[in-house]
Amino acid sequence: xxxxxxxxxxxxxxxxxxxxxxxxxxxxxxxxxxxxxxxxxxxxxxxxxxxxxxxxxxxxxxxxxxxxxxxxxxxxxxxxxxxxxxxxxxxxxxxxxxxxxxxxxxxxxxxxxxxxxxxxxxxxxxxxxxxxxxxxxxxxxxxxxxxxxxxxxxxxxxxxxxxxxxxxxxxxxxxxxxxxxxxxxxxxxxxxxxxxxxxxxxxxxxxxxxxxxxxxxxxxxxxxxxxxxxxxxxxxxxxxxxxxxxxxxxxxxxxxxxxxxxxxxxxxxxxxxxxxxxxxxxxxxxxxxxxxxxxxxxxxxxxxxxxxxxxxxxxxxxxxxxxxxxxxxxxxxxxxxxxxxxxxxxxxxxxxxxxxxxxxxxxxxxxxxxxxxxxxxxxxxxxxxxxxxxxxxxxxxxxxxxxxxxxxxxxxxxxxxxxxxxxxxxxxxxxxxxxxxxxxxxxxxxxxxxxxxxxxxxxxxxxxxxxxxx
Ligand code: GLV
Ligand code: MN
Ligand code: MN
Numbered sequence: 001x002x003x004x005x006x007x008x009x010x011x012x013x014x015x016x017x018x019x020x021x022x023x024x025x026x027x028x029x030x031x032x033x034x035x036x037x038x039x040x041x042x043x044x045x046x047x048x049x050x051x052x053x054x055x056x057x058x059x060x061x062x063x064x065x066x067x068x069x070x071x072x073x074x075x076x077x078x079x080x081x082x083x084x085x086x087x088x089x090x091x092x093x094x095x096x097x098x099x100x101x102x103x104x105x106x107x108x109x110x111x112x113x114x115x116x117x118x119x120x121x122x123x124x125x126x127x128x129x130x131x132x133x134x135x136x137x138x139x140x141x142x143x144x145x146x147x148x149x150x151x152x153x154x155x156x157x158x159x160x161x162x163x164x165x166x167x168x169x170x171x172x173x174x175x176x177x178x179x180x181x182x183x184x185x186x187x188x189x190x191x192x193x194x195x196x197x198x199x200x201x202x203x204x205x206x207x208x209x210x211x212x213x214x215x216x217x218x219x220x221x222x223x224x225x226x227x228x229x230x231x232x233x234x235x236x237x238x239x240x241x242x243x244x245x246x247x248x249x250x251x252x253x254x255x256x257x258x259x260x261x262x263x264x265x266x267x268x269x270x271x272x273x274x275x276x277x278x279x280x281x282x283x284x285x286x287x288x289x290x291x292x293x294x295x296x297x298x299x300x301x302x303x304x305x306x307x308x309x310x311x312x313x314x315x316x317x318x319x320x321x322x323x324x325x326x327x328x329x330x331x332x333x334x335x336x337x338x339x340x341x342x343x344x345x346x347x348x349x350x351x352x353x354x355x356x357x358x359x360x361x362x363x364x365x366x367x368x369x370x371x372x373x374x375x376x377x378x379x380x381x382x383x384x385x386x387x388x389x390x391x392x393x394x395x396x397x398x399x400x401x402x403x404x405x406x407x408x409x410x411x412x413x414x415x416x417x418x419x420x421x422x423x424x425x426x427x428x429x430x431x432x433x434x435x436x437x438x439x440x441x442x443x444x445x446x447x448x449x450x451x452x453x454x455x456x457x458x459x460x461x462x463x464x465x466x467x468x469x470x
Contacts, residue, residue, distance in 0.1 A: 048469070049166045053404065053462050056160050058454040063156045067453075070096060070136065070152065071144035080444040083138040085179040085190070086114075086223035093136055097176050100155050105162070106174065111234045112227050113220060115191040116176040120158055122168040122468060128242040130168075130467040131427070132157070132460060133175030135191075135419060139183050143446025145436060149453055150247040151176045157247075157461035168468035170242055177419045184210045184219070186343070186382060188271065192419035194234050196426045202231040241427040243394055243467045246420045247460045248431060249448050253439030254412060261455050262409035263433030264398045268424075269318070270351045270387040271417045272358060274344045276303060276365055277378040282330075282338025294373035297328045297337030302372075306364035307344055310357045319348045319357060320415070349413055351386050358384070388421045394430030394467065401462035407455055416441070432459050 073093040076082040083089050098116060101108045106118030119129065134150025154174040161168070178191030185208050187193070187201070194201050208216040220228045250256075255263050280294035304323040311321035322345045329339035344361065348354035362379055369376035395411070402409040412433065414420075420429050434456035437447040 049164075049465070051165050053164070053465065056164065056405070056458045056461055058156060058160055058457045058461075060450045060454045063152060063453065063457070064450050066100065066152045067144055067148055070148055074138070076141055079143070080141040081138040081144050082140045082142070083136065084140075085137055085181075085184040086219045086225075090137060091223050094176070097136065097151060097155075100152070101174060104155050104158050106155075106158065110225075111195070112225060112231055113191055113194060113234055114178040114223065114225050115195055115234065118155070118158075118174040120162075120168060120172045122171040124169050125171055127170045128239060129171035129173045130243045130245075130464055131173040131175055131241045131423075132245050132247070132464060133173075133177060133419070134246050134248060135177045135180035137179050137181045137183070139181045139442055141444060142442045143440070143444055145249045145446050145448045145453075146251065146441055147180055147248070149249055149434070149448060149456065153247045153453065153457045153460060156457050157464060160457065160461040161465060166465055168465070170468045172464055172468055173241070175419075180419050182273070185216055186273075186275070188273070188383065188417060189419050189422050192422040194231060195236050196422040197235045197237070198422075199232075199235070202235070205231060236426055238426045241423075242470075243391070243430070244420065244423040244427040245394055245398070245430045245432065245460065245463055245467070246418055246423075247456050248414075248418060248433060249436040249441060249446070250412075250433040250439065251416045251436065251441035255410070255433060255435035256437065256439065258410070259408075260410050260435070261407040261452065262398075262402050262459055263412045264390075264395055264402070264409055265414045265420075265431035265433060266390050266395060266411050267349060268388045268390075268414045268417060268421045268431070269347045269349045270354055270385055271345065271347045271421075272354060272384040273382045274342075274346070274358065274361065275378060275380045275382055276300075276342045276344065276376070278303075278340045278369060278374045279377045280336070280338050280372070280374040283336045285332075285334040285336055288336060293336055295336050296340040296374050299368050299372045299374045300326055300328070300337075300340035300342050302368050303342060303361070303365055306368070307346075307361055310360040310364070311346070313360075314348070314353050314357055316348070316350070316353060318350065318415075319346075319353060321346045321357065321361075347415065347417070349387055349415075355384070385417070385421060388424035388429060390424075390430045391428030393470075394428055394463070397466045397470075398430055398432055398459060398463045401459045401466065405455075405458055405462060407459065430463075432456055432463070 073089040074081045101118030132154045135147035182188040278296040278299040280296040307321045325343035327341040328337040434452045
């Protein structure tokens with residue numbers, strides 16, 4: 001018994017001594033640690049990474065192959081990509097991502113809506129992890145880089161760090177978010193919005209259906225997510241991550257035009273979406289004379305023009321508005337539209353200004369319905385999200401990564417929304433942009449040069465390394 005007790009005392013003595021030494025001296029003393037480990041019989045501290053980040057090497061051939069392979073999981077022919085939430089192709093693509101995460105040695109978990117997490121456990125797993133990621137769903141007839149670069153690129157960033165022999169202190173986690181695009185259920189950033197704690201959304205999803213009247217719950221079940229009656233398990237608490245950073249193509253022309261390698265995002269514009277329905281009497285397109293008509297299609301057309309007018313009236317180049325969906329019922333050349341449906345997106349970096357535009361659109365919808373004798377049967381603001389600011393410390397970490405890697409960069413805002421907009425609700429957030437051809441996105445011509453993708457992955461890897469040791 002006595003030798004055991006004295007060994008215990010010796011261990012404790014050495015342990016306290018060690019703590020004292022390390023608090024006095026910030027520089028890690030490897031010799032002391034080794035001695036400590038020899039005496040105590042377990043690992044006391046992970047030695048800090050001694051290698052050099054100057055040789056961060058991205059396997060761009062494999063990464064490009066993965067981008068190309070993933071694009072084949074599509075419901076429309078190449079070069080277009082269409083990958084809609086919980087479709088067969090989406091399920092196959094998800095399997096592809098989980099497989100890659102496994103090959104990179106990450107421990108994989110999925111939540112009840114299919115957000116996928118791949119974790120590289122750090123030497124201090126009790127600390128909040130650093131996370132990165134994006135989405136792989138693709139709107140109809142879009143391209144193969146939107147979101148994908150931020151998922152496959154994140155897995156490759158982990159590979160880069162592993163090849164270098166780097167050991168993270170905080171765990172590093174790659175997240176593939178479910179349905180950033182609103183294509184199927186009309187809800188943008190469904191996975192990250194939910195994960196960031198939207199209890200309102202857990203309720204809304206109970207009654208949400210797609211265009212075919214398939215409920216969210218049934219669609220999720222068909223994709224293998226059978227446990228989705230109670231979505232509260234998806235919600236994460238503020239502080240679950242010490243940082244979140246997303247790599248993405250710019251989706252605009254600035255970086256390419258200015259020949260700048262990297263965009264460091266400082267803020268994400270505030271998006272809002274609105275659904276509008278008009279109803280009229282319809283009727284025969286030949287027999288009903290013009291003064292007798294109340295044409296729901298013309299009401300929609302007039303409202304679309306009013307959207308443009310109110311957006312331009314804001315006087316700011318940062319206010320944008322789009323009528324991306326306009327449907328007429330019954331949709332026959334010889335029938336006056338009896339119903340029309342519009343979906344309108346309004347975005348701005350100034351939330352107040354954007355909200356004023358929404359109010360003006362509402363007033364126009366009311367006056368158009370009155371003037372044309374049609375019923376405004378719905379004017380629903382689906383989401384009206386505030387903008388998000390990047391965290392200073394993450395901006396600085398990305399900037400210094402660019403400097404160390406000798407890459408030109410500029411600070412910029414994101415006019416597109418991203419899962420980062422919602423991750424900012426629970427975690428300090430940042431984003432890294434890479435140039436894309438002519439700024440094209442959401443169309444098949446979307447392209448990012450392999451060198452630009454590789455640069456983005458290197459900046460991401462180095463930023464993750466910095467954040468994981470802070
Ligand atoms: C994201 O896809 C967006 O529309 O901004
Ligand atoms: Mn997109
Ligand atoms: Mn995207």
